[in-house]
Amino acid sequence: MPYMIHLKATLRLKKSLHLHWAIALRQAYVGLCPKAVFWALPIPLQHTFSLHSAGRRDSAWSTLSVEAQTLIATSKAMARTAKKQYACGNSTLDDAARALPPPEVCDVVVRHYMRILEGPFRILHRVAFQREYSAFWENSTKRRPIFTVILCLVMSIGVHFCHDENFEARIRPHILLWLHVAQSWLSNARGKDLATISGLQTQCLLSVSLQFNEGNLQRIWFAQGVLLRNAMYMGLHRDGRHFPDMPFYHVEMRRRLWSTILELDLQVTLDLGMVPTTSEHEFDSLPPMNLDDEVFNETTKAAPTPAANSAPTDSSLQITLRRTLVHRMMIARLMNDSFNEPSYEDILQATNELTKLLSTTKQRLDVLVTEGKASPAHQNLIDFLTRRFLIAMHRPFATKAFQDRRYHYSRQVCLDNALLILTPEHDPDFHRMLLTSVTLFRHIMHHAAISLCLEIMGQIKEDQLDKKLFQIRQQDRSRLLASVQQIPQITAERLRLRETNVKSHVFHCMAIAQIEALENGLDVTGHVLTASVASARQALEILQQRVTANKDGGDHVFSVGSELELAKTDEFLPPTLFRNDDTGFDLGEMTSWLFSDWVDEYPL
Template identity: 30%
Template sequence: MPTPVSQGDSQVIMSDIGASVPDSGANAASTAAPRKRRRPALSCEQCRKRKIKCDRNYPCTQCLQSKTAHCSYSPDSAGAIQHLKKGPSIYQDPIQINAGIPNRSRNAPSTSSSSHLPSDSTSPQVPLSDGTQTSWHSPGSEHLHDKDSAKSHERALLDRIQKLEQKLATANSLNPSKQEHELEDEQSLEDGKSSLDGQDVSVSFFHTLKGNSFFGSRNELHGTYEQKGRLRGTVSKTRFFGQSHWMYSFGTFDRISCMKVNPKNNTPEFAETMKTTDLNELLQRCKSMARAAKAGPHNKFLMNPNYRDAVPLRPVCDKLMMLYFRTHESTLRILHIPTFWKEYQQYWENPAAASSTFIIKMLLAMSIGCCFYQDDDQDWHAQSLQWIFAGQTWLASPFEKGRMHISGLQIHCLVINARLANAVAGDLVWISIGSLLRTAFQMGFHRDPKYLPRMLPLHAELRRRLWATVLELNIQGALDSGMPTLLHLEDFDTEAPANLDDSDLDETMTVLPEAKPRDVYTQTSLQIMLLESFPTRIKVVSHSNNFHSDPSYEEVLALGSTLTKALREHNTFINSVNAASLYSSANPQTQSPIPYVPRMFRNILDLCIRRFLLALHRPFAARAQTDLRYYFSRKVCLDCAMTMLQYPTSDPGDPSIEPGKQDDFTRLKTVSGGFQKGLLVHAAMVIFSELLSQIEEESTFTEQSRAAREPLKQALRGIVDLSALRIMHAENNIKGHLFISVVLAQVEAMELGVPADNLVIAAARKSAEICMALLSKRIPITATDDEYARHVENGSAADGVGLQGASAPQDIGFDTMMQDWTMDSQYFNLPDSWLLSGWEDNQPWGLQV
C-alpha cells in the first residue's frame, strides 16, 4: 500500500509559475508565516467605480443596462473570476507567466529525489494526472495521486516551458520569418497540448506569450477585449498612419460591391470587368501626365543665396503682403504687424541695409499670399515655390545658434504655413513641426516670460503668441498624420497671450498695458479662444492615436460636450461682435468703429476645433451600425461632415468679390494642401457610410426616402466638383475625383435596385475622361515609369520629360503645385497599380489591420 502523501506535496502552484523552485529541505526549514495577500476584486472596474453589485459576466448586466461602452476587468479580477467559474488556469495571466519564465529553474528534479514544488494556501492548486484530460480540484479534494505521478507531470510541464523558452530565445536572436516560426511553435504545442476542464490550451497560449515576451510585459486584460492584437493604424508603403488619419477609415469602403468578389453569386472581379473596357488606358494616360509633372528637376526651385534678387517689384509685394494679412494672422499669430510694416518701409527705402531674416520673412509671407492672388497679369505660384525653398534652405543651413532668436522661430512657423498653403510636402509637416517644437523648447518658450530675465513687454507677448502658434501647429499636424503630439500639459507653463491689439504694443513700452475684457474683439481674440480648447483637443489626439486601448464612451461624450460647448460659445461671441460692428458702421456719429470678424477667420476657427470632434466620435460612429448605444456618435460625425463641407463663404462684412473671382475661403479650399485635403476625404467617408446605412436600414425604397437622402448625395457631388476644380488649378492626383464618382454610382445603383457594375464602370470612365482633359491643359507631356524612376533616384530631371519641355516659368509652378513633392500624393494614397490591386486584394488602398 503506497505511503499517503500530504496535500501540499501533491499539488502544484500553477498561478505563480514564474517563481523559483526551492527544494523540500528549504521549504521544511522555513518557519516564517506566509504573507497574507489581499483578496482580489471580483467586480468589473466600472461597477467598482460606481460602487454597485456586479454579476461578473463580460459584459456585466450593470454595464449593459447603463449603456457603458466598455466593461473591463483588472488582471487579478479576471484571474479570480476564472478560478471561481472554471478553476484556475496556468495560462490565464500572460503578464505573470512572461515575467516569471526568464528566471525559472530549468533543472528538472531527479527521479530519485523526493523534492517537490512547495504549496501555497493562497494560490490555486492543481494535481497532475497521467491522462490527457486533466480535471481541476480544490485544495480539499480527496482525489489525490501518488507522488511519483505528480513529479513526472511536473517534469513534463517544466520541459514544455523550457522548450518554449528556447524557441522564443532563438526567434528573438535570429529574427526569422514570422510565419515559419509560428508554424513550428504551433506544431510543438499541438503535440503536448492539454485540455483543462474543457478549456483548450494550445496555440493561443503561445501567441499570447510570444506577444508579451519581446517588448516586455503588457496588460492585455485592460481595455476592450476585441481590440487585442490590432495594429490600430494603417500601413502604406514606408509610412504608418495612426487612427486619426483619414486613411484609417478606408474600411468604410469595404461595402462597395464592385471592390471585391461576392462568393455567394460568384460575381466576377471588377478588375476583370475593367479589362474589357478602355478605362485602364485612360487611367494610365492620366498617371503618365501626373508623373511628368512630378519629374521636374528640383534645382528649378532652388534660389541663389542672395535672396534680395528674388524680391519682386514693390506694387506686387504690396499686393501679396496685403493678401497675407487679410487671410492670415488670426488663429496663428506669427508677426507683429506694426513692427513688420515699419521694417517693410525701411527695406524699400534702403534694400541693401535690410537683414536677410527680414527678407526671408517677407518672401515667405508673400508665398502664402500667392495662394489668394487671382489677377491675370502674371502667375506667381512658381516664384512662391522658390521662396519656400529659400526659407527651407535657410533653416537647413549649419550654425544653428545663429537662428536661435525670435525671427528664426517666426521663419520656421512661416515655412510650415507656406508649405501647407502651397501643398509642398504638406502631408509631412508633422516631422518639421517636431523640429519647431524642440527649437521653441530649447529657446525657453515653454516657460512664461515672467520667470525669465527681464524683457520688453512686446518681446514677452511675442513669445506667448509664438508659443501658442507652435502648440496649434503641433496638435493640428499630429491629428492630420495620426501621430502623437509628443507633448503634455505639464511640459509648459507659458500663459495665454493678452487680449490686446498689435497697435497696443510697441518697442518703447516698459510696462505691459492692461488686457482688454474677454468680450472685446482684438487681433489676438481668436488665438486665445483656440488656445482655451487646447487641453481638451490634446486629449482627443491622445485617445484617437492610443494603440493600447480605447477610451470609455463616457469620456468620449464628456470630451465631445466640451468641444461642442466651445464651438457654441465661439459662434455666439462672433455673432455679437459682427452685430456690433454692423451697428457701428451704420451709426458712425454715435459709435466708434468696431472691427468685423471675416468669414474666413470664422470658418477656420470653427474648423480647427470641429475636426477634432469628428476624429473623437468617428471610431464609435462605425460601431453604431451594430450597436445603437453609439448612434449619437453617428449623428455627430454626420453633422460635422456636412457642416465642414457647407461653410458659408462670404457675408456682408467681407470685401466685395469681383466677377469671376473666388472668395478667400473658397480659394483656400481650391489651392491649398494641409488639412483641407484631408477634410474632403473625411467628409466623403462619413457621408458615404451614412448613405449606405440608411439604404440598408429601410425596408422599402420610396421616393420620399430617396428625396431625404438627396442632401447627402449633393454633398458628395460637391466634393467631386471641388476635386475637379483642384485638378484644374494644380492637383495632379485624380484618385479622389474618381473614387467619389464610383461611390455615387454605387449609391444610385442601390437605390434603383440594379447591379452596380455597369453604373460604376460608366462613372469611372466619365471621371477619368474629365480628369484627363483637365490634366492635359496643364501638362502637355507624359513620362514613363522608367523615366520617373530615374528622376526619383537622382533628384534631377528625367531625360527629355517633365518640366524641361515647359516654355514659361509659370507653367513650372502650376505643374508642381499640390502634388506634395512625394512619390505618392496623400490626397488619395492608392497603390502604384492604381485601382486594380486594391480591388483584387480586398484591401482598398491602404492596409488596415
C-alpha cells in the same frame, strides 16, 4: 501564360487585402487611416450583390477595371512629370530677392496675408513688420537676410488670396524658388540666428507656406517638429512671468508664437494619426493677451492694460482658437494612443466638454464677424480646425452604430459635424484655402465626405426594409448627397492648380456613384466602375493639359495607349474584381484593387 498572370494577380490581391484590412481596422480605432490605406473606408458597411453571370464578370468587369487602373497609372506617371517641371535648382537668397515683384505688387500681397492668416495664426507683429518692410525697399544695402526670407514666405502665402489673375501669374512661378531658398537658408543658418523671435517667425511661416504650396505632409511634419523643438529650446513653453527681466514685447510675442506653434503641430499630427508632440501638461505658457499690435512695440517694458474679453482686437481670433486647444490635444492623444484604446465613456466625456466650448466659440465668432475683426473665411477655418476632432473621435463608433444601437449618438455627431464642414459659409478666400491647402481638404473635408457617404448608405440599407418609408425619406437623403456632390468639383479644381493626387477625385466619384445606384435601383457594380473610368479619364486629361501648358515645346504627352501595354506585363497586374466566395464586394474593397500596390509605388 494569361492563366498564370491571372493567378498571380489573384494571389497578390488576397495578400494585399488581408494586410489592407488589418491596418484599416486598427487605424479606424485611433481615428485616422494612414496614406497607404487612406482610400478604404474604415470598417465599411457591407453591401453585398449577387453575381449572376461569370461571363459578365470576366468580360465587362475586367475590361472596366483594367481601363480604370490604367488611367490611374497613367495619371501617376503624368503627375511625376508635372512635379519635375516644378523642380528648383540651386538658388541663393539674392536670387529670391530679385524674384520679388515691384513694391506696389508686394504691398497688395502682404495686405492679403495680413488680412487672412494673421488672425488665427499670430506670427508677425504688424507694426514691427511694416516698419522693416518699408526700410526693405528704401535701402537694399541694409536688408537683414532673415527678413528677406520672411518676406518671400509671406508672398508665397498671400498670393493665394489676391483673387487677381495678373498678380498670381507674376508671382506663382517664383513660389517654389522662395520655398527652396527659405528651407536652404534655415538649414544653413547658425543656431543663434534661429533662436530668436525672427527665427521662430520664419520657421512658422515656412510651416504655413508648405501647407499651401508643397503638399508633402511628411515634410510639413518634419519642419513642424524642428520648429517645436527650437521653441522649447528657447523656453517658449514656460510663460514670461518666470523671466521678470524680459521686456513685454518678448513676453507677448512668445505667447503668440507658442499658441501658433502648438496649433500647427496639433493639426499635422492629427493628419498623420500621431499623438501631439508635446503634452498639455508640459507647458504653462499663458494664452496671448487681448491686445492690438499698436499698443506695444519692442521698447515697451510694462504690460499695457488688455482690452475687455468681449472687445475685438488683433488677437481675438487666436485667443478664440486657443480656448479649445488643450481639449483638442487631449482628444488627439486619446484617439491616437497606440497602446491604450479609449472607452466609450471617455469619448462621451471629451465630446461633451469640447461641444460646450464650440458653442461659446460660435457665439464669439459671430460677434467678431459683426465687428469686422473676422470674416466668413475665419469662421469656416476655425470650424474646420475644431470640428474635425469630433468626427475623427466618433467615426469608428459611428460605423458600429449600424449594427449596435448603443453607439447611435456617435452616428449623429458624425452626421452633424460632417454637414457643418461640408456646407461652409460661402467665401472666396476660404474656397482658395480648400483648393490649395493640404489639411483643409485632404484631411478634413475628405473625411467629412466619407462620414456622410457612410451615413447615406446606412440610411438606404435601413429604409429598404419598408418601401414606403424608403420613398418618404428619399428627398432627405438627396439633400445629404448634394453636400457630397460638390466634392468632385473641388478635386478637379485642385488638379488644375497644383494637386497631383488623382485618387481623391476618383474615390469620391465612385462613392457618389454607389449611393446613386443604391438609391435608384441601378446595377451597382457597373455604375461604380463606369464612374471610376470617367473620373480617372477626366483627371488624366486635366494633368495632360497642365503638363502641356508648362512644357515649352510640348514634345512629350502621355497617352493611354502607351500605358495599356504596361497593363499586360507582370509589373501591372489588375486584380480580379470578385471574391472567391462569389458573395460580392463593397466600396472599400473596390478601392483596394483599383488603387493597387503598383500604383502606390510612387506616392503622390
